[in-house]
Amino acid sequence: MFAKVKSQSITGLKGFDVIVEADVSSGLPRFDLVGLPDAAVKESRERVRASIKNCGLTFPISRITVNIAPADVKKEGAFYDLPILLSILKASGQLRGSTEGCSFIGELSLDGEIRSANGVLPMILQAKDSGITSVFVPADNAAEGAVVEGIDVIPAKNVLEILAHLSGEKPIEPVKKELDESEIINDELDFCDVKGQHEAKRALEIAAAGGHNCLMIGTPGTGKSMLAKRIGSILPEMTFDEKIETTKIYSVAGELPPRAKLIARRPFRSPHHTISAQGLTGGGANPKPGEISLAHNGVLFMDEFPEFDRRAKESLRQPLEDGIVSITRASGTVTYPSSIMVVAAMNPCPCGYMGHPTRQCSCSEAAKKRYRDKTSGPLLDRIDIHIEVQSIDYEQLSGKQKEESSAEIRNRVNRARAIQTERFKGTGVTCNAKMTPRLTRKFCVLSPEADALLKQSFDSLGLSPRAYDKILRISRTIADLEGSESIELSHVAEAIQYRSLDRKYWR
Secondary structure, eight states, rough: OOOEEEEEEEEEEEEEEEEEEEEESSSSOOEEEEESSSSHHHHHHHHHHHHHHTTTTOOSEEEEEEEEEEOOOOBBBBBTHHHHHHHHHHHHOOSOOTTTTTOOOOOOOSBEEEEEETTTHHHHHHHHHHTOOOEEEGGHHHHHTTTTSSSEEESSSSSHHHHHHHHHHHHOOOOOOOOOOOGSSSOOOOGGSSSSHHHHHHHHHHHHHOOOOOEEEEOOOOHHHHHHTGGGGGGGOOOOHHHHHEEEHHHHHHHHHOOOOOOOSSOEEOOOOOOOOOHHHETTTTTEOOOHHHHTTTTEEEEGGOOOOOOHHTHHHHHHSOOOOOOOOETEEEEEEEEOOOEEEEEEESSSSTOOSSSOOOHHHHHHHHTTSSSSSHHHTOOEEEEOEEHHHEEEHHHOOOOOHHHHHHHHHHHHHHHHHHHHEEEEOOOOGOHHHHHHHHOOOOOOHHHHHHHHHHHTTTHHHHHHHHHHHHHHHHHHHHHHTSSSSHHHHHHHHHSSSHHHHHH
């Protein structure tokens, strides 16, 4: 007899439909699995055989051929176990009930329990687009699947539960989307904990309001890491689409917290400086997202920036420019989104004390040059805002003056982002930092005084065309924070300050 069962799979973040066909016929007992399976899929024959027997069912002593279509796409992973088992049971007449409009995803243990799988969310989204009405998923993945509306996500712990549901003996209730406490954001890190550093806080507010990349330079202990770790507390809340897209990445990478429904707060990734280029961009024989994609819609913090491997740092160029990471293998090309805000921190010299008010720098000029040359000019040019984090004195540190809280800063950031959302409606652009050259020309119109100042600075500072565009976008963000429609002299003057440190340290 012949039977088929529907399932889904993924390539990168994109899901595609899979049909598992089983033919049980007379002949010498044999179990063939075709359809370009990898080693993990081939091993499913033994898991399926043991699961059927240990569930008290009968494994057909016949010639069994299972085809996983489409046959020209390589199948990877163990989540085909469940549809393979059900197709065999259906073909051998042991499955009562209809599987029409249903899809099945899950890895099997030898006793028939259904184990969790990576990438369930994009597969459910694909099933919905394909007209599937019910998706059976492992119980551990039910929470992430529940966020998809318009399709029944049915959690199952073992094979027998699914058989009882399909036969009508004991239906399983689909999971419902409910607000989880984990989706309510309560930031423990707050800018009010940071004493002084008002210039740095102002720069980070502008960076958060416009989605700009930022480089902080300062001596050890000035609070660079402390400031960076609090950026998430002033970023605007994620939209539902951003939550879905970010959760898809974490689901595919296998980094979604247990029982989590959505990634509700913007990611903050802080890889160690020993990370490889592949660790940042992603990769492997079966390409998985790297730190850059895991920071999508959030912050990638790179402390001790010059100490990162040069290849790792240079791998940031394409993501910062295009907002995507493309990984090419013999089997094809996988593209992951990477709309990130890079925040980098570094010392001014190897010992860290160049320019310190009380401590003497011990580095030679050659050592300073070698240290600064670890960061290339093209990469530095792609970082919008450069700020110097100054040392603070005892009076500032011990003062009782109350610092501005993250909530107050975030309110201003939200107002600026609301202006940008309205401005870029229908363009696919989310913030000022992502403006295309055409949108920059359209929305970054300077007053005559501002234009004259920018012309003078362009010539005297030797700015590149990219730096010119970035100054325009930063100026637009500063104007948005003030609620100004036009870009005035003061906005451009402040923006130029954030593009001058590279002239001080990288002459």
